Amino acid sequence: MKKLLQIQDLDKSFAGVHAIDRLSFNIFEGEILALIGPNGCGKSTCVNLISGVYIQDSGKIIFDNQCELYKQTIQERAKMGLGRTFQSPKPFTNLTVRDSVLTIALLYNKTWKEAERKTDEMLEFLDLASSASVPSGKLPIEKRKWLDMARVMVTEPKLLMLDECLAGLTPSEMDNSLSIVKRINERGITILFIEHVISAVMQLCDRIVVMNEGHLLTEGEPKNVMANPDVIRAYLGGDYEHA
């Protein structure tokens, strides 16, 4: 399978905190890769490095087999096909749902007609068509997350990084969101899925990368990873057997 994103010996420190410690893993085209690990292990920092919010101290991020990501701005990376959502949704509060998506569609399409067509199609695809004229700030949390996805989807990303898109949802809302993520993946978009809800990860993802304290703990298929005692120890602490 083709590697879409390669991360090699990535390193990033903030003052004294070694947030990412010689991290390496690959994302293959078309897969849903879960990135999991305890709180503060560097998952979000990793996304921020890939999307250009931070620049790595050392190591390489190679996108699409040839392009090394280092000096590109956030916007250049977005245009290359690296899309992301944020841990807590960031709606354009006073804009309607449709205008929010249209704004971004306009950025990626030459004509208004094309942008409007793509916007409406995306709203339909992500079950937001019924709330098209609602101000984004008035959406329930679940739909705010979908709106974030709709906005980034009209940029036609090759890799979509979803940062805890299930956090704060009820179990039934989670099921809806999971089916949406699955649908996005079925369109051929590779997904990096950062999540704490292990049952969702097991259900959805092709592979799992586990991080702990900034470095790679293990990676592989969900079943094998979850059976790994190191993973359980990282999550529950060393004495879990006696707990």
Add this chain to the structure above:
Amino acid sequence: MSRTDRKNSLHIKSVFHVLRQNPIAVIIVLVFALFPAVCGNIYFINVVIEVFFFAALGIAWNVLGGLAKQISWSSACFFTIGAYAGIMMYLSAGVSPWISMFIGIAAACLFALVIGAPCFRLRGVFFSIATISCTTILRQCLIVFKNITGGSVGLNFGIRKNYSLWMLTFRSKTDFYYLSLIWMLACVAIFVAVKHARLGYYLRAVREDEDAAASLGIIPSKLKTKAFLISAAMMSVTGTLYVFRLGYVDPNALCAHDISVKIGLIAILGGMGTTWGPVLGAFIIIPLLELCNYYLQDFAGGGAGYALYGLLIVLIVLLRPSGLITLADVIREKMAKRKAAGSAKGV
């Protein structure tokens, strides 16, 4: 009509759209078109001219302040640049304001680029603070380079005898009245056009969440600079027209922080980001200041106007941060509700 057709004839169609949406505004504009014919008092006409000019400045401020929520306190600079461009070119070469206004626009845009480049690296309140210094810098420059600018005394036209539209020398005050009214309406049209163009959409996205907008490919500093340039150009034209009515420039009165605050306050009071908010704001602030000047001139050494600004800012932020013009929406909603309730009863 599909929304796509709008792109081609965007400006005209969106203006018509606004007119249809605001029947009350159309009536008000008509009233003001007829006002000089009815009112014989030259003082009132002068006050309304001042209102129109400051409404135009408020609308220009709103392009950056309202659409992108970048609160700038440097407006007086661009207004002054337009005014000086007009008067200096007239005095040195007898150039018509219709030509020198373009020189003013170029100079204002250049100045906007110079202060925009460092200031747009700052966000929110830090941007506002950085812009405060600009007015002072420009004023000191005007005072220091007195060979060309006339120093702190300023410049004046002297007596202009040939009456013509080309040179903006009019016999009657009502000519300037209509000129300022037309320019204010042109500013409204420019604002509406920007708001409904791509730029308007991007700016609003930046206003709502800069990080999210950036992550999706929007470059906030570039867009803010564009809006700043449009705003500066509009203010500069206003300055050129204004100085040909005023007849003189005085750096201490024109390039003053007081003017910047007045322009911003007009837009904030009326409604940031709204089309007609600054017009309403100007109709409240300018007459109020006239009243202050008349009744409170001995109060606090003539500082009553400043106290009033402060009080108004505090009140508007506490009571109606979205601006007074949004009260119209509240009233409209209430009337719609009453109508709905009435028809329900009828059934």
